[in-house]
Amino acid sequence: MKHNLDKLSAIFNRYPQNRESLIAVLQDIQKEYHYLPEEALQATAKTLDVPLSKVFSVATFYNAFSHYPRGEKIIRICVGTTCHIRGAHLVQEQLENRLNIKAGSTTKDLKYTLETVNCVGACSQAPVVIVNNKYYGHVKVSDAKKLLRSK
Amino acid sequence: MHLDNPQQLIDWHDKIIAKQKKIKKKILVCCGPGCLANGAQDIIDKFKTVLKEKKISGFTVEALKETGCHGFCEQGPLVVMEPKGLYYTKVKVKDVEDIIEQSIKNDKIIDRLLYNDPQTDKKIERYQDIKFYSHQKKVVLNNLGNINQCNIEDYIANDGYQALSKVITSMSPQKVIDTITKSGLRGRGGAGFPTGRKWATCRKVESDTHYVICNGDEGDPGAFMDRALMEGDPFSVLEGMTIAAFAVGAKQGYIYVREEYPLAVVNLQKAIEIANEKGLLGDNILGTDFSFNIKISRGAGAFVCGESSALMKSVAGEVGEPRAKYVRSVVKGLYDRPTVLNNVETFANVPIIIRKGASWYQKIGTPKNSGTKAFSLVGKVRNTGLIEVAMGTTLREIIYDIGGGIIDDRPFKAVQTGGPSGGCLPASKLDLPVDFDSLNEAGSMMGSGGMIVMDDLTCMVDVAKYFLGFLVNESCGKCVPCREGLYQLHALTVKVSEGKAEEADLEKMEKLSEMVIIGSLCGLGKSGPNPLLSTIKYFRDEYMAHIRDKRCPAGVCRALITYKITDACTGCMACIAPCPTNAITGKKNEMHVIDQELCTKCGACFAVCRYDAILVS
Numbered sequence: 001m002k003h004n005l006d007k008l009s010a011i012f013n014r015y016p017q018n019r020e021s022l023i024a025v026l027q028d029i030q031k032e033y034h035y036l037p038e039e040a041l042q043a044t045a046k047t048l049d050v051p052l053s054k055v056f057s058v059a060t061f062y063n064a065f066s067h068y069p070r071g072e073k074i075i076r077i078c079v080g081t082t083c084h085i086r087g088a089h090l091v092q093e094q095l096e097n098r099l100n101i102k103a104g105s106t107t108k109d110l111k112y113t114l115e116t117v118n119c120v121g122a123c124s125q126a127p128v129v130i131v132n133n134k135y136y137g138h139v140k141v142s143d144a145k146k147l148l149r150s151k
Numbered sequence: 152m153h154l155d156n157p158q159q160l161i162d163w164h165d166k167i168i169a170k171q172k173k174i175k176k177k178i179l180v181c182c183g184p185g186c187l188a189n190g191a192q193d194i195i196d197k198f199k200t201v202l203k204e205k206k207i208s209g210f211t212v213e214a215l216k217e218t219g220c221h222g223f224c225e226q227g228p229l230v231v232m233e234p235k236g237l238y239y240t241k242v243k244v245k246d247v248e249d250i251i252e253q254s255i256k257n258d259k260i261i262d263r264l265l266y267n268d269p270q271t272d273k274k275i276e277r278y279q280d281i282k283f284y285s286h287q288k289k290v291v292l293n294n295l296g297n298i299n300q301c302n303i304e305d306y307i308a309n310d311g312y313q314a315l316s317k318v319i320t321s322m323s324p325q326k327v328i329d330t331i332t333k334s335g336l337r338g339r340g341g342a343g344f345p346t347g348r349k350w351a352t353c354r355k356v357e358s359d360t361h362y363v364i365c366n367g368d369e370g371d372p373g374a375f376m377d378r379a380l381m382e383g384d385p386f387s388v389l390e391g392m393t394i395a396a397f398a399v400g401a402k403q404g405y406i407y408v409r410e411e412y413p414l415a416v417v418n419l420q421k422a423i424e425i426a427n428e429k430g431l432l433g434d435n436i437l438g439t440d441f442s443f444n445i446k447i448s449r450g451a452g453a454f455v456c457g458e459s460s461a462l463m464k465s466v467a468g469e470v471g472e473p474r475a476k477y478v479r480s481v482v483k484g485l486y487d488r489p490t491v492l493n494n495v496e497t498f499a500n501v502p503i504i505i506r507k508g509a510s511w512y513q514k515i516g517t518p519k520n521s522g523t524k525a526f527s528l529v530g531k532v533r534n535t536g537l538i539e540v541a542m543g544t545t546l547r548e549i550i551y552d553i554g555g556g557i558i559d560d561r562p563f564k565a566v567q568t569g570g571p572s573g574g575c576l577p578a579s580k581l582d583l584p585v586d587f588d589s590l591n592e593a594g595s596m597m598g599s600g601g602m603i604v605m606d607d608l609t610c611m612v613d614v615a616k617y618f619l620g621f622l623v624n625e626s627c628g629k630c631v632p633c634r635e636g637l638y639q640l641h642a643l644t645v646k647v648s649e650g651k652a653e654e655a656d657l658e659k660m661e662k663l664s665e666m667v668i669i670g671s672l673c674g675l676g677k678s679g680p681n682p683l684l685s686t687i688k689y690f691r692d693e694y695m696a697h698i699r700d701k702r703c704p705a706g707v708c709r710a711l712i713t714y715k716i717t718d719a720c721t722g723c724m725a726c727i728a729p730c731p732t733n734a735i736t737g738k739k740n741e742m743h744v745i746d747q748e749l750c751t752k753c754g755a756c757f758a759v760c761r762y763d764a765i766l767v768s
Contacts, residue, residue: 022468023451027410054469061470061627063452064410080372081567081601082529084617085609090754097731097753118454118621120411121375123529123601124185124224124536135188141758142729 003037012047019050022058026065034074035066071106071113075147078128080119087141088127092116094144095129112148154430155438157316160307167308174214176255179231181296183220183383183537184375186227187414190244194228197247210255216305219383221296223283224536226266231278231296238278239264269533269555283534286552288515288541290523291499292376295383295537301421303429306386312431314502315390318397319439322505324354327398331501333509335521340366340457340494341569341598342674343520343587346501349491353399353481356489361401363392363443364466364485364492367408367415368450368457371570372621374601376525377495379537381408381415384499385422389432389445391498394505396443399491404443405466409450419447454571454625458673459484459492461627472627473673494599496525516542520586524597530567530604531558540585547581550604561606565689569598571618571625572678574685575611594685596678610707611690612697616644618682626675633676636667640683647694649710650701657687657694706767709752716743716756719764726756726765 011028015021025048029040036059045052059065077083077092096102099112106113122128125137131150139147154160178198182191195217202212221229226240232254239250239261246264253259265274266281278284298305306312318327332347353361365388369377381388392404408415423445426432434442448466455461461471463485484490500522504512513521520542526549529535533555540549546566550556557563565575568585574595576583583589587597605614619641628634643660646652664680671677687694696702703711722740734750737743745756757765 019468020466023465024449024468027449027451050468057470058468061453062450065451081570081603081614081617082373084372085530085603085605085614087754087758090758093753094729094731094755117411118370118452118625119372119374121184121369121378121527122188123373123375123527123603124227125188126529128188137188141753141755 003033003039005037005039005043007032008040008043012044017048019048022048022050022055023062026055026059030065034070035068068106069110071110073111073148074113074115074132076115076117076120076130077103078118078120078122078126078130079116080123080126082123083119083127086126090141091127091129091139091144094141095147098144098148153428157320157437160312160316160437164307164313167304171304171308175234176210177214177216177233178250178255179216179218179221179233179296181219181221181227181229181231182217182300183222183224183227183295183379185220185224185536186229189227191228193244194230194242194247197244198251201248201251205251207251207256216297216299218297219295219300220292220379220537221278222287222292222536222538223278223281223534225534230264233297236277236279238266238276238281240266283536283538283553283555286540286548287538288523289539290503290515291387291496292380292384292525292537292539294387295379298384300383301385301418301425303386303422303425306384310506311386311502312390314505315393315397315431316437318394318505319437319441324398324400327394327505328354330505330509331398334504334512335509335519336497336500336504336512337520337587338493339496339500339524339599341572341596343597346493346497349481349493350395350398352479353489353491356482358489360403360486360488361396361399362485362488362490363396363399363401363404364463364490365392365404365406365498366457366459366462366492366494367406367412368462369409369412369495369599370454370457371572371599371601373527373529373567373603374570374599375527376537376600378412378415380495380499380525381406381412382418385419386426387499387502388419388495389422389426391501392445393432393436393443394501395491395493395498397441399489401491402442402444404445405448405485406445407448407450407456407462407466409456410452416447416449423447453627454621455627455673455675458675461673462492463490470627472629473675475672496600517584517586519588524585524600526600526602528554528602528604530602531561531606531609532556532604533558542586543584545582545584546576549585549602550581554604557604557606561608563604564607564609565605565611565614567595567603567605567614567682568601569596569678569681570601571622572596572674572681573598574681575605575614575689576685577689579689594681594688596681608705608707610648610703610705611686611693612644612648612703613705613707615683615686616641616648619644619679622675622679626679630671630676632667632670633672633679636663636670637676637679639663640667640680644683647697648703648708650697650708652698654695654698656698657691661687712752712767713747714745714750714752714754714757715766715768716745717764717766718742719762721762721764723761725759725761729755729759731755
């Protein structure tokens with residue numbers, strides 16, 4: 001996949017160009033492109049003067065980074081303890097069945113990405129599902145369809 | 152205005168107080184994690200538009216406060232009206248006009264928005280009279296429901312920055328450390344290490360640079376106290392860190408915030424900018440030669456980065472792998488320099504201790520565990536929310552008096568504290584005082600303060616399996632005992648949950664746990680088996696039911712349960728469409744049947760049935 005990498009220099013300019021900025025830069029790239037394009041990793045290595053192997057090791061260590069393009073609609077199921085005991089895994093299964101993908105992957109048409117997240121700190125609303133940064137609380141198994149349709 | 156000396160801070164404080172005295176009525180809208188997820192932002196916006204349209208004498212938008220978490224998340228979104236403490240629950244956007252028209256303009260109470268006490272079935276007007284609040288002791292969370300989140304004037308009006316001013320003008324670094332030591336403050340991140348001792352050690356190490364880091368990683372699932380503090384009262388964290396920096400001689404600080412908390416980053420960033428502008432952070436604080444800067448470092452979704460040495464690696468932009476701590480990070484931490492790392496709640500306690508004195512603080516709580524502790528009380532408890540109690544309060548008081556007991560009056564089964572490093576305590580431990588030492592002794596731990604209540608519908612094997620699965624994913628992989636040991640322990644719990652385990656497997660699990668604990672480098676591995684060991688210890692019967700009788704008493708473990716439709720079924724057909732495998736058949740007004748061959752036990756039918764006609768056995 002080819003990307004417009006013009007936005008990278010703006011991202012690099014936000015931070016001092018050194019090793020300490022690596023994670024912050026990767027986070028901003030991820031925010032911009034919804035994943036880490038290979039070319040962006042190469043550019044990061046060059047600009048911050050960090051070996052590409054190190055950039056790759058950091059990029060694969062942290063859960064926040066994705067290495068494949070993600071869907072238009074990103075559905076994140078909170079699977080923290082409270083959500084778990086209130087049935088988050090059942091909600092997850094419903095969404096997986098409907099989209100025919102497992103959590104952690106994206107539909108082929110790049111419409112949906114399904115992910116789990118360890119805890120978003122909204123435990124009082126458990127189980128919680130976040131669709132493109134909008135929170136849905138007290139989600140029921142029967143809400144799967146509604147969540148997929150939501151904006 | 153930039154404050155160039157401590158006197159200017161005092162003058163500014165007096166000016167703010169005079170200005171705020173003119174505001175007779177205030178509307179406080181809770182913007183804590185729970186209320187925000189429930190639409191509090193829309194309520195704020197509505198208040199603003201309505202207040203703009205309707206001019207109300209003596210009431211302006213300034214009297215509308217977007218506060219941090221007020222606590223009672225279960226009842227959110229919350230709107231509180233001061234000075235009376237009038238308390239509205241489950242407020243919706245459409246209620247806003249009514250609130251302004253009736254309660255602000257005409258001082259009338261809107262009955263339908265009041266909290267209804269389930270025990271007495273009576274409406275309660277003021278939050279102070281609700282049991283959820285009246286049994287708490289708010290010290291560190293005191294500002295949260297009361298002040299505008301990122302408003303420094305509100306913070307100063309509530310005695311903010313008085314402690315820093317006192318420290319800079321009249322205390323030596325050693326005196327600050329002595330005060331913190333005397334107060335008995337212990338690290339609120341979980342392990343409970345004496346804060347004063349940590350600072351004293353750091354100060355003694357000779358180095359060109361010292362660092363202060365605030366751990367806002369709060370990785371324990373089910374905990375959101377630190378999120379609430381960072382979002383709702385960011386200045387208290389900054390002030391605490393600045394005092395720590397003064398005490399240990401640091402010039403640079405970091406706040407490490409987990410990436411799942413984007414709003415915390417925004418609010419802290421805003422607070423840092425404001426504090427810098429005012430001369431309360433940055434170079435020459437309050438005109439003295441003391442300088443301290445704070446940078447925010449965002450985490451990237453790795454639980455292990457809550458561990459001190461891994462966190463410091465992550466701050467430096469590296470992979471967050473812990474190191475062996477023959478030399479502690481307080482001596483050789485970030486960039487090999489002496490570093491004080493404390494958790495958010497610990498720092499937020501510091502200004503209060505300096506302001507009110509060590510003896511005052513010591514009187515709260517118990518002798519070896521002074522002060523209070525914030526908890527997120529969640530799970531199958533009726534009143535979920537953010538609470539703060541004096542150390543030594545019993546689990547029973549927390550769960551029954553504050554928490555209002557178990558949802559649907561089901562039996563209490565266990566309470567989980569300490570996240571994946573903690574354990575599950577049974578009903579026989581309900582009278583245990585909650586403090587660092589008692590929880591450790593009972594096989595759990597304080598952790599950062601997540602308290603997850605479980606009822607009889609929670610399977611303890613499933614809970615152990617859940618935590619082990621979590622840790623398998625989060626282990627950094629450096630130590631074999633942790634990486635492989637937890638993996639095997641998880642596989643064994645899966646075996647139990649599928650009814651395929653033998654009695655000997657329990658012993659195997661206990662033995663392997665021991666090895667993981669001995670052989671792992673950091674806290675993740677060392678305490679990883681805790682949820683398993685505590686559930687085996689207190690709920691052995693339940694494990695035996697899975698192993699011997701091939702039965703899951705809580706009706707959770709899928710391989711051991713069946714869903715059946717009973718004659719309570721009215722034939723409403725609601726369960727037919729949600730079934731992903733089309734296992735349910737039946738005609739309108741006739742009892743439905745589940746084809747056991749096709750059923751995947753996903754629970755979809757159980758969740759939609761309104762007649763309790765689906766039996767899990």
